Amino acid sequence: MKVAVIGSGAWGTALAIRLHKNGHDVTLWSFEKDLIPQMETERVNIRLSQVKLPEGLRISGDYACAKGCNMVVIASPSFPLRSVCRGVAPYIDEDAVVVSVAKGIESGTQLRMSEVVEQETGHKVVVLTGPSHAEEVALELPTACLAACESKEMAELVQDAFMSDAFRIYTSPDAVGAELGAALKNVIALCAGISDGLGFGDNTKAMLMTRGLTEIARLGVAMGAKKETFAGLAGVGDLIVTCTSMHSRNRRAGILIGQGKTPEEAMQEVGAVVEGYYAARSAWELCCKLGVDMPIVHAAYSVLYEGISAAKVVEALLHRSKKAESEDAGWL
Structure with a gap:
């Protein structure tokens, strides 16, 4: 599966590494353009310095990296989420699965993060969340999370994409x-x-x-x-x-x-x-x-x-x- 992870904070980076190790073709998009050269050459992201970035994991500062992807994971902090979604939305394929791992409620609108993502991208969204420190997921310490969506098929697709021996995913209809x-x-x-x-x-x-x-x-x-x-x-x-x-x-x-x-x-x-x-x-x-x-x-x-x-x-x-x-x- 071809995947773009939009957001190179600790959590986005940990998930990109997990997806890459699961055999997917992954690009990690970063807002922090000044950090990209270091990530590409030294294979280290200061946001998650405990682990090396795998050699096959691509780094990009261009929203167009989402084009042609089967799955787009939105891993932005809550406060710039809407603008990030607006930036990447034109490049998300119509049949791509969109996953939100953002945590928060938008101030003013009181919308949940997946509602903001849906508004800006026009896609139904799967929520991936749970007790999961990025550092521990990246180090492959046993962790369990929840993939939540009204669509059982979409939740199970996300479950299959992320699941590993150390990262267990359950599903739920209650996003x-x-x-x-x-x-x-x-x-x-x-x-x-x-x-x-x-x-x-x-x-x-x-x-x-x-x-x-x-x-x-x-x-x-x-x-x-x-x-x-x-x-x-x-x-x-x-x-x-x-x-x-x-x-x-x-x-x-x-x-x-x-x-x-x-x-x-x-x-x-x-x-x-x-x-x-x-x-x-x-x-x-x-x-x-x-x-x-x-x-x-x-x-x-x-x-x-x-x-x-x-x-x-x-x-x-x-x-x-x-x-x-x-x-x-x-x-x-």
Whole structure:
């Protein structure tokens, strides 16, 4: 299969390597034109320096690399996603399968990433997501992800393209739930990091993760997702890995904020895209629009965009009125 991976960040690079090792003819497109010569000659991408780029993996800065491809993988960060899709759209063949691995919600429109890709390319999209640090996938450490699409045939095609002895792909028809889990877990991971930075313990992190997952599922169901999706790879799986690992840029940024740095200082120190920062605004816009109660998301928004101290937000969360854990607790 001929494949173009649009986006040479850590995740796009890891997936391009995986596809190449699976025997596909792969081109990795990079927005960072100044890095292309190094990638071509030294076979190293500074975004994923732990592994060498295979010799047969082509590097390009031209959107036309997507022309004639059977599959196009969109691996752009969320904030430039629309412009990237506009750039590559004219070169995507009509019968190509388009895969989105972008994680986030577009600010202003509150569209999921696959909806943005569909709008700009005119193609139905398969969502590939799950608990998957790029570094570990590139090093072929055992990992499982989810290929989600209304079309079973398309989801299974993506499953077959990516699957290997170390990279297991499951399928699901619930792209809505898969994407919301992927996007909103970054917000909860920021909060988990802030908790660590404030010096709180494991109990606090467990509270944030479980109650955060409840909020994500609540919003997901309101948007048409299946509740059980959030108990799977794209929900609790992705949440665990992002909230607990030091590979997690969102958690690392949160730690710095908890230690007293501004969000801007924290993101600069992390030195890579912190998707939870952007997702917090979009998630707060969504829950206001739909009338969904999401106190942890609101807390994150308050710290990131309203300048309220993390300590004050924690105090406000702990002084909320008492309630049952489940909205359908089943009391007689």
